[in-house]
Amino acid sequence: MKFPRASGILLHITSLPSPFGIGDFGPEAFKFVDFLVRAKQAYWQILPLGQTxxxxxxxxxxxxxxxxxxxxSPEKFGFLPEPPALAGDLTWSLEKPDSMYADLQPPANAGGSDKYVTDTVDYGRAIDLKLRILKKAFEAFRNTNDETLxxxxxxFCDANAFWLEDYSLFQAIRLQNxxxxxxxxxKGLKFRDPQALENARKELDDEVFAQKFYQFVFxxxxxxxxxxxxxxxxKMVGDIPIYLTTDSCDVWCNQDQFKLNADGRPTVVAGVPPDAFSSTGQLWGSPIYDWDKMRNSGFKWWIERVRFxxxxxxxxxxxxFIGFAKAWEVPGGDATAENGQWISVPGHDLFSTLRYALGDLPLIAEDLGSVTSEVESLRDSFEIPGMRxxxxxxxxxTRNLHMPHNYIQNSVVYTGTHDSDTVVGWYKLRTKKRKDQSGEADFCRRYFQTSGxxxxxxxxxxALASVSDIAIIPMQDLLGMDNSARMNLPASxxxxxxxxxxxxxxxxxIVDRLSRMCGMFGRSF
Incomplete structure (x- = not known):
């Protein structure tokens, strides 16, 4: 699908400022949209939004x-008697100790400090606080007289029943266990015996209700x-991971659609083979789809997933995206990815079915890695832009596809990704002694005609000057941050x-500099 010439910023929701220890859908998210508009950016790219x-x-x-x-965002519930009134200095204390939130004291691991660390996400503390506030919100909701709500x-429950019924029960059973x-x-729950599921749904009715409520608010x-x-x-640019974890609701509900043994565990798992970066390859551990059975089902699950x-x-x-043309299949239980094998994947059949069912597919292919002719054929047949x-x-x-003079219009260029160094981090590593063995930093300086x-x-x-239709800049690169701001180090x-x-x-x-540069290179919207 062809996209207009424009640019955007990559910043995951968790990376936003927030008084709750983790970025969320609160006021700062709306302020970031305002920032994008002022900077003449047309896209906000984020990472997957699934339950981690x-x-x-x-x-x-x-x-x-x-x-x-x-x-x-607790600040945007709207239907609570009062929102959690965190003090302006981001302390744990609440302004109204006699309120319905009075029991929300600092968690046990707060270490005696009343200050909330805000420069990084402290998942333990943030999740503890969010869950307790959500439970308070659920208590308020179940007692509401607001008929419209x-x-x-x-x-919402009716429209999303195709996944919500199973997921809410799945989470309730997990909590019980x-x-x-x-x-x-x-065994009965594991292999989804209808009577066992019905009994669990009745027994766990309250928690199932709560899980549905949380998804409704989300x-x-x-x-x-x-x-x-x-x-x-x-425009919002999302992210669809190709694989799922074994311990996911979708694998539990669709065991026949994955390569599992009689005990429900993967017979083979996903990964990538050994290469110049890893002598043992990468072992992801995700179960492999049984593509023959998925094709026989008309790719029903994939249609629902992509439509959603x-x-x-x-x-x-x-x-x-490479995994839709071929998959590296590793025997379950192996400690490395060395003993895997390539299997073919019916990607053309899948995307033909998706296009027939859903129409135009506004997708971006993360086609990094071992891009073969099969991968290129699949990507280009459906006019899906790849990444640079x-x-x-x-x-x-100089023939490297990632060099700007080799770009094509139907592509998306990134300065870096969530899995890579920041640009400044990349450059620093390659300007240290013995790190610049390939001359990358020197080549980079000469190519850009810069001192560094x-x-x-x-x-x-x-990136902005290139012919690629879309240019995406990670927020860390706009800020000129080093690898202390790196989002993820794969396999760690x-x-x-x-x-x-x-x-x-x-x-x-940043607004002034970025907007002027976008205007210069025809990317202002």
């Missing part, structure tokens, strides 16, 4: 449909933000997904 679990990765969610309830809730994976549940707030962005000329995402977003980035990443350009080969000062603006200028655990912008980061200086 262990590791907090937005690419490892409990559902392909349900939203991350930690992104709900009740009607809207039931309309102390967050145990569904593969460890008792989507209500999301669409309020999206509508505001769209009304101001900004294209309702939520104006454009959706498809993660690991400037950080990948300077290995010495403000290298991030040299990258930004090159630890301080990933925690970076947050400060309130003063969305400055007039």
């Amino acid at each position: 679990g262990y590791g907090n990765s937005p690419y490892g969610c409990y559902s392909a449909f349900a939203g991350n309830i930690y992104l709900i 009740i009607r809207k809730f039931h309309e 102390n967050y145990a994976a569904w593969t460890d549940w008792e 989507l209500k707030q999301w669409y309020e933000l999206k509508d505001y962005a769209n009304a101001n000329g900004v 995402n294209l309702q939520m977003f104006d454009i959706a980035r498809i993660d690991h 990443v400037l950080q990948f350009a300077f290995g010495g080969d 000062k403000e290298i991030h603006w040299a990258f930004i200028r090159a 655990m630890g301080e990933n997904w925690i970076w947050r912008a400060a309130e003063g980061d969305f400055s007039d200086e």
